[in-house]
Amino acid sequence: MSRILPLLHPCKPMKNSGDMNKKGLLIVLSGPSGAGKGTICSAYLKRNPEAELSISVTTRKPRVGEKEGVNYYFTDIESFEKMIKENKFLEYAKVYGNYYGTPREYVEEKLAAGFDVLLEIDIQGALQVKEKFPEGVFIFIIPPSMEELKRRIVKRGTENAEAIFTRFQSAYRELNYICQYNYVVVNDRVEEAVRKIEAIVLAEKCRVVRNKGLYLGLEGGVNE
Ligand code: 5GP
Numbered sequence: 001m002s003r004i005l006p007l008l009h010p011c012k013p014m015k016n017s018g019d020m021n022k023k024g025l026l027i028v029l030s031g032p033s034g035a036g037k038g039t040i041c042s043a044y045l046k047r048n049p050e051a052e053l054s055i056s057v058t059t060r061k062p063r064v065g066e067k068e069g070v071n072y073y074f075t076d077i078e079s080f081e082k083m084i085k086e087n088k089f090l091e092y093a094k095v096y097g098n099y100y101g102t103p104r105e106y107v108e109e110k111l112a113a114g115f116d117v118l119l120e121i122d123i124q125g126a127l128q129v130k131e132k133f134p135e136g137v138f139i140f141i142i143p144p145s146m147e148e149l150k151r152r153i154v155k156r157g158t159e160n161a162e163a164i165f166t167r168f169q170s171a172y173r174e175l176n177y178i179c180q181y182n183y184v185v186v187n188d189r190v191e192e193a194v195r196k197i198e199a200i201v202l203a204e205k206c207r208v209v210r211n212k213g214l215y216l217g218l219e220g221g222v223n224e
Helices: 037-047 077-085 104-112 123-132 146-156 161-175 190-205 212-216
Strands: 026-030 051-053 089-095 098-103 116-120 137-142 183-186
Touching: 026 037, 026 123, 026 190, 037 051, 037 116, 037 190, 077 089, 077 098, 089 104, 089 123, 098 104, 098 123, 104 116, 116 123, 137 190, 146 161, 183 190
Parallel strands: 026 116, 026 137, 051 116, 137 183
Antiparallel strands: 089 098
16 A cells, blocks of 8 residues: 655755755865874875865965975965955964965855865864855864874974974864864774765765755656
């Protein structure tokens, strides 16, 4: 015997969900310094050509080996503050005494063109992005342990003793913000962490609210 399901109100759409299935996914990665966000991002981008990394603007001085337009767009405080006034940033924040910001136009254009966009930004920035793009996916990367985190920051050798201490102290504070994110990924092995992020992205793309176009086409029923 067939069961007649009662008619429901249509699914409540997410904010901005109108043509979400055509737009790319905004993927925000945060986590303490030394958690391995950069390594994960590079590995993810290599395997997923439909994703683009947003290169941030910063007033921090380049580290040895860092390149303009590859790691960051390096600038001075005056130019950065001018960009703030001109509304050039999707978000910006002061992290460890330097400005960092995400170029708004680049992100909006890439998403509209159907690319997924990866932002590797701090918590203050992620919270700003969440206000503007609640439909984004917010992922927090953590190290397997705090000892391992310290070992990684020291091994990296890019910071002096004071900066290492500051970054390690901030890591404890930052952990309190995990609940603001949708997912948490432990970066024990990079390969595995990347596979988890791929699984998250795949699942997010299958969410009903992102696929109105697919199921609305089926609602007409079958012609007999
Ligand atoms: P680093 O100086 O080690 O490259 O980055 C320091 C912190 O700044 C990291 O937590 C990194 O995720 C964050 N960061 C990098 N770019 C941006 C950005 O555009 N906006 C914000 N809010 N944080 C950023």
